[in-house]
Amino acid sequence: DLNYDVCIVGAGLSGAVLAERYANVLHKKVVVIEKRSHIGGNCYDYVDEQTGILMNLYGAHLFHTDSEKVWRYVNQWHEEVPWIRWDHEVRAVVDGKLVPVPVNINTVNSLFGLNFRNTSEMTSWLNSIQKKCDGNCANAKEMAESRVGSVLFQKIFASYTKKQWDKDASELEPLVTARIPVRNDFDQRYFSDRFQALPKHGYTKWFERILRSDKITVQLNTDYFALKDLKCGKTFFTGPIDSYFSKEGLPKLEYRSIRFEKTVLRNSGFFQPASVVNYPEPNVPFTRIVEYKHFLWQKSDFTVIVKEFSTDDGEPYYPVPKKTNIALYDKYKELANEAEKKSSIFFVGRLATYKYINMDRAILLALEMFEKIENRTR
Ligand code: FDA
8 A cells, every 4th residue: 555644755864753743743654765775864873793883874973952842852762762961072183283173272272382271362362363254254265264264274174175075165155164163262072062962872773763653664775766656645855856856957966975984993992082083184185084982982892993085976965055056956946846835745854955954953944844834833
C-alpha cells in the first residue's frame, strides 16, 4: 500500500523531526524516503569496527543552541538517548604554535609575544586593530578585518578561507566571516551557546529513537525520483532544490564538498591535544584534523584521525555564498513557491533552502514549519 498522509524525502534532521511530529502529535501515517543506506543525514555516526571509536561519517557534529525550545525537543527521549554536556574546543597551528580558536587573550599573547592579563587590555588592543566598516563591509575580507584586523586575518583566516572555498575572501559575501567570534577574555570554548552537548550513544541512536513509531515507515536506499505510484497527502522535500527542479532548464547550484581522509593509528593516548585542530596556513593542503576519540572521553588502544580537504565535487555540503548563486537560488525558490501552492509540497532543510544551517536551526525550522502548516503551537 503506497498511500501515506505524509511523505518525507530525506531522513536527515529536518525530515526526521517532521516525521516524528506528524506521527506522534497528529497520528499520521508517514513514510520517510532516504536514498542513502542509513538514517541521520549528515549527522550520521557509527562505531568504527577496527577501533571501537564512535565517529561521524560526514564530518564532526557538535550540537549547540541557545533555544530552550530546541533543547527541550532534543531531550524528550532523555531516558533512552541522553545528551551529555560537551564544551567544544578548537586549536589552530599558526607560526608553528598551537593556539586557541576563536581568538582569545591566549591566542594574541602567544602569536604576538604580548602579555595581556585582562579584558580591558584585550578590548583596547582589539579596538586599535579592527578596521571598521560599519555595516558597509563589501566582502568577506573587509568583514573579517573589521573583526580581527589585517594581521590576524592574514595569519588565521585568509588562507583557510581560500582553502575552504577556493576563492579569495574578497570574492565572497560578507556573511561568510560576519560571525567569526573574537573573545576579549580567556574563554577557550568554541561556542558560547547555553546548551552544548553530544548524544551519549551517538546521533544515529538518537535518530532511531525519534523515528521509532508504528506510524513511521523508513525506506532506505530509495531515490524519491525513482518512485512511482507513491500517493502522499503532503510531501516534504529535504533534498537539493535544484535536483527537484532539474527539468526546468536552470543551471545547477554551486556547492563545496569535503574529502575525508581517515587514518588509524595504534595509540592508546591521543594524536593531538583537542578534538579539532585547524590548519589555516597555505602550505598545508587540508583544512583541519578531527580526532574523534576525544569526544565524550572515549577509550581505545587505537586512535582515528580524519583530515578534511575541501573539494568541488562530492556530496553537496556548503552552498557557495556568492551573489550569482543567491540570485539563482531565488529563481528556484519561485518554482518552489508555485509548487507549494499547487500540490502540497514543502521545501525544508539545508539543501532545499540552499542555506548552511546548524543542527539546532534545522530542528527549529522543521518544528516551525510543522506548527505553521498544521496551525499548532507546542
Ligand atoms: P541532511 O543533508 O542531513 O539530510 C538530507 C537527506 O536527504 C540526506 O540524508 C540525503 O541523502 C537525502 N536525500 C537527498 N535527495 C534525496 C532523494 N532524491 N531521495 C531520497 N533522499 C534524498 N551543524 C551543527 O550544529 N554543528 C556541527 O558541528 C555541524 N557540523 C557539520 C559538518 C559538516 C561537514 C556539514 C556539511 C554540516 C555540519 N553541520 C553541523 C550542519 C548539519 O549537518 C545540518 O544542520 C543538518 O544535517 C541539516 O539536516 P537536513 O535534514 O536539513 O539535511
